[in-house]
Amino acid sequence: MNKLDHEEREILDAFVSGNVKRSKDAAEIQKRHQEYAEAMLRKDARINILLPAKDLRGLQKKALAEGIPYQTLIASILHQYVEGRLHENN
Structure with a gap:
């Protein structure tokens, strides 16, 4: 396990000892996040x-290595870019 800071250790200890309780609205929060x-x-x-055929083949090879359909890989790349989590390396 990674090293935990003091606060993280307290949280883990409380969880392990059974002293952590669900909030009253946990089910509502979970439902909202599921939606x-x-x-x-x-x-x-x-x-x-x-797309250029060479790029498509490259995407297909990467998807095969990841074990996912290439359309899923393309959708994931586009989603990450739109969300600002995919940046060009210079």
Whole structure:
């Protein structure tokens, strides 16, 4: 396990000892976050795009190495870019 700071250690100890209790609205919060996740992952739009064959083959190889469909990889890359989590390395 990674080294924990004092606060993290206290939280872990409380959890292990059974002293952590759910908040009264935990079920409501969980439901709301489930709805957020479902909305974000909903695939409700289709696009057609022309790519150079070499780029498509490269994407397919990377997807195969990851064990996912290449369309899923492309969608993930686009999502990360839109969310600002994918940056060009210079």
